[in-house]
Amino acid sequence: MSQPAPVTPSFPYKLVATDLDGTLLRSDDTVSDRTRRALTAATAAGAAHIIVTGRAVPWTRHILDDLGYEGIAVCGQGAQVYHAGEHRLLTSVTLDRQLAGLALAKIEAEIGPLALAASRDGIDGEVLVGPGYAVQDGPLPATPFTDVADLWSAPLNKVYVQHPGLGDDALAEVARQVAGDLVGVTMAGEGIVELLPLGLSKATGLSLAARRLGAKAADTIAFGDMPNDIPMFAWAAHGVAMSNAHEALRAVADEVTTSNETDGIAVVLERLLGTGPSGV
Numbered sequence: 001m002s003q004p005a006p007v008t009p010s011f012p013y014k015l016v017a018t019d020l021d022g023t024l025l026r027s028d029d030t031v032s033d034r035t036r037r038a039l040t041a042a043t044a045a046g047a048a049h050i051i052v053t054g055r056a057v058p059w060t061r062h063i064l065d066d067l068g069y070e071g072i073a074v075c076g077q078g079a080q081v082y083h084a085g086e087h088r089l090l091t092s093v094t095l096d097r098q099l100a101g102l103a104l105a106k107i108e109a110e111i112g113p114l115a116l117a118a119s120r121d122g123i124d125g126e127v128l129v130g131p132g133y134a135v136q137d138g139p140l141p142a143t144p145f146t147d148v149a150d151l152w153s154a155p156l157n158k159v160y161v162q163h164p165g166l167g168d169d170a171l172a173e174v175a176r177q178v179a180g181d182l183v184g185v186t187m188a189g190e191g192i193v194e195l196l197p198l199g200l201s202k203a204t205g206l207s208l209a210a211r212r213l214g215a216k217a218a219d220t221i222a223f224g225d226m227p228n229d230i231p232m233f234a235w236a237a238h239g240v241a242m243s244n245a246h247e248a249l250r251a252v253a254d255e256v257t258t259s260n261e262t263d264g265i266a267v268v269l270e271r272l273l274g275t276g277p278s279g280v
Contacts, residue, residue, distance in 0.1 A: 010045060010273075010274075011042055011045035011046060011047050011272060011273055012272060013042075013047055013219055013220060013221045013237070013238070013272075014046065014047055014048065014213075014214075014215040014216075014219035014220070015047060015048050015050060015210055015213065015215040015219050015220040015221070016039065016042050016043075016047050016048070016049045016050070016220075016221055016223075016269070017050050017051075017052050017074075017206055017220055017221070017222040017223070017232060017236060018049065018050075018051055018052065018222075018223045018224075018265060019051075019052060019053060019054075019202075019223060019224040019225060019226070019229055019232075020051060020053040020055065020060070020063065021053070021054075021055070021189060021225075022189065022225035022226065022242060022244060022245075022260050023223050023224055023225045023242055023260050023264075023265070024051065024223070024260070024265060025063070025260065026260055026261050027260075027261065029063065031067060032263055032266070034263045034266045035263050035265050035266045037266070038263075038265065038266035038269040038270055038273070038275075039265070039266075039269065041269070041270075041273050041275060042269050042272075042273065045273060048071065048213050048215065049071065050071060050072055050073065050074065050206070050209055050210075050213070051064065051069065051071075051073040051074070052073070052074040052078075052202050052205065052206050052209075052222070052224075052232060053073065053074070053075055054075075054076070054077045054186075054188040054189070054192070054194070054202075054226075054228050055075055055076070056075055056076040056079075056080065056119040056125060056127070056157055056158075057075045057076065057080050057082050057089065057122075057123050057125070058123070058124060058125055058126070058127070058141070059119075059127065060073060060075050060082070061082075061084070061087070061123075064084040065084075069084050070084050070085030071083075071084060071085065072084070072090070072209045072212060072213065073209075074202060074205035074206050074208075074209050075205075076092075076119065076157045076158065076205075077157075077158065077186060077188065077194060077196055077200060077201065077202055077205075077228060078093075078200050078201050078202045078203065078204040078205030078206065079092060079093040079094070079157040079158065079196070079197065079200060079205065080092050080093075080157065080205070081205055081208055081209050081212075082123075087123070088123065089122070089123050090212070091205075091208060092121055092122070092157070093157070093197050093200055093204075094121050094155040094156060094157060094197070095155075095156045095157060095158055095159065095183070095195070095196065095197050096197065097152045097155075097156060099182045099183060099198075100156070100159055100182075100183055100195055101152065102179075102182055103175075103179035103182040103183045103195055104116070104159070104161070104179075104195070106178045106179045106182070107161070107174065107175050107178055107179055109178075110174055110178045111163060111166065111171075111174055112163070112165075113164075114161045114162065114163055115130060115131065115132035115133040115134070115161070115162040115163075115164070116130040116133060116148070116151060116159060116160065116161060116162075117129045117130060117133045117135070117142070117159070117160040118151050118156050118158065118159045118160065119156060119157045119158050119159075119160075120154050120155065120156055120157070121154070121155040121156060121157050122155075125157070126141075126142075126143045127141065127142045127143065128142070128143050128144075128145045128150065128151060129142040129143065129144050129145070130144075130145055130146070130148070130151070131146060132162070132164070133160065133162055134162060134191055136190075136191065157196075158194045158195060158196050159194070159195040160192060160193065160194055160195075161175065161193050161194075161195060162191060162193065168187050168190065168191065168192070168193055169187065171193050172185050172186070172187045172193045172227075175193065175195065179195075181198075182198065183195040183196060183197070183198055184196035184197060184198050184199060184200050184201065186201070186227060186228040187226065187227045187228065187246075188226055188227075188228040189226055194228075201228070201231035201232070202228060202229060202231055202232040203231035203232050203234065203235035204231075206220075206222075206232055206235060206236075207235060217235050217236060217237060218237050219237065220235070220236040220237055220238075221236060221237065221238045221239075221240065221268075221272075222235075222236035222238070222239050222240065223239075223240045223241075223242070223257075223264070223265050223268070224239070224240075224241060224242070224245065224249060225241065225242045225244055225245040225246065225249065225260065226245070226246050226249060227246050227248045227249055229241075229245075229249055230248065230249055230252055233249070233252055233253060233254075234252070238254045238255075239252065239253045239254050239255075240253060240254065240255050240256070240257050240264075240265075240268055241253035241255075241256045241257070242256070242257060242258070242259050242260050242264045243256055243257065243258050243259045243262075243264065244259040244260060244261075255268070
């Protein structure tokens, strides 16, 4: 007598969207075996996994390669849709440099000089870092500049701003109040306040990528940890904040899972798949 065919676990979503830093990645920039197994099980059950990160492609590509990730990724806060397997940009949105310069002038008129950095457009776009801008420790490449004119000499995806006296939330709020009609403003992590093309967000890029994958917002579960994930949660059917998430994201999440250090993504996926901690 023939053996019954193995049963594939059911899964209620067609798309699993995960942020990188503070969400999919642990503090050492690795993904746990348990989380890998849970994502593999979700894809075996018919879902696609898509990474949605604030990092531009040059600061994301090496991580995707290390993970063996070959699908579509949304990078640069939604500005870039990137095919990791083919190492090519599918779409890219740039910042209007004239508007960005005006926005910076208005912010500095309100609160004084800012330390600046910027992400240049393209698959190999440099990250420019100006005097006084604190770059987080790590292997990510950056190119110093001293003349602000260098900032505007080539197309940009975004500008990073820091203030010597204001915290991230306060700086982002001031930027929105005085320049929110010129640029988008988001806070993506500690020391990372960004000026973006107006109307751009992770939801913008995710919706474009989902269309390519044949998925809709109603088919999507999203995981994140920072205020820049709020638009993605608003777009997706179900938003899951990590326990280490910023309070603004936790406030709008449909649920809160455990931290990125303790397999928060896997905890939710295993529950939805009806599998145990072992991922089987």
